[in-house]
Amino acid sequence: MRVHVADHPLITHKLTVLRDKTTPSPIFRSLTEELVTLLAYEATREVRTEAVEIETPVTTTTGLAISSPRPLVVPILRAGLGMLEGMVKLLPTAEVGFLGMLRDEETFEPKTYAERLPDDLSGRQCFVLDPMLATGGSLGAAIEFLFDRGADDVTAICLLAAPEGVAALEKLTEGRDVKLVLGTVDERLDDHGYIVPGLGDAGDRLYGLV
Numbered sequence: 709m710r711v712h713v714a715d716h717p718l719i720t721h722k723l724t725v726l727r728d729k730t731t732p733s734p735i736f737r738s739l740t741e742e743l744v745t746l747l748a749y750e751a752t753r754e755v756r757t758e759a760v761e762i763e764t765p766v767t768t769t770t771g772l773a774i775s776s777p778r779p780l781v782v783p784i785l786r787a788g789l790g791m792l793e794g795m796v797k798l799l800p801t802a803e804v805g806f807l808g809m810l811r812d813e814e815t816f817e818p819k820t821y822a823e824r825l826p827d828d829l830s831g832r833q834c835f836v837l838d839p840m841l842a843t844g845g846s847l848g849a850a851i852e853f854l855f856d857r858g859a860d861d862v863t864a865i866c867l868l869a870a871p872e873g874v875a876a877l878e879k880l881t882e883g884r885d886v887k888l889v890l891g892t893v894d895e896r897l898d899d900h901g902y903i904v905p906g907l908g909d910a911g912d913r914l915y916g917l918v
């Protein structure tokens with residue numbers, strides 16, 4: 709697994725506002741979108757392209773276009789949904805599939821409760837969105853799900869990670885071509901599986917307590 713941690717003052721500034729418990733949902737949502745767009749720039753550095761010939765007003769030239777099959781963006785429900793707009797803003801031709809993962813709050817084991825993805829992901833480049841890499845269980849299961857369907861290249865984008873989650877994901881994805889793009893790596897996980905200092909429950913902060 710290749711890990712890229714963003715090191716940019718704009719990202720740190722926006723993360724600081726996200727962490728603040730007084731930041732209300734509407735601002736939390738728009739900041740999440742902005743952060744994902746910044747992270748998507750790095751995450752798409754290896755997006756597959758093909759040569760295309762075009763005519764400028766002056767001459768004919770060869771450029772690059774995103775190749776087919778189109779990249780697939782997969783937000784992990786529910787909190788990953790808050791990252792979708794920021795991602796498709798930068799990659800508007802991507803297709804979007806959905807994966808619903810729940811974390812059992814006692815065992816922290818991941819469970820798939822919803823799925824809307826093509827049956828065959830052969831040759832697809834996938835971008836998985838999940839804001840919080842805590843234990844790594846649900847993100848690891850989601851990535852495995854995509855490889856089982858035939859994906860051969862998966863990039864995960866998370867706003868925050870715990871070192872424990874990065875290590876666990878490293879193990880879970882051993883031998884796979886996985887890239888992980890992170891806003892930052894925090895100190896640790898607490899006994900309830902929350903990232904410290906973190907920002908609390910990302911789904912609740914995006915969408916309220918439901």
Ligand code: URA
Pocket residue numbers: 787840842901902903904906907908909910911
């Ligand atoms: N999921 C969250 O939303 N927050 C955490 O701190 C850990 C997992």
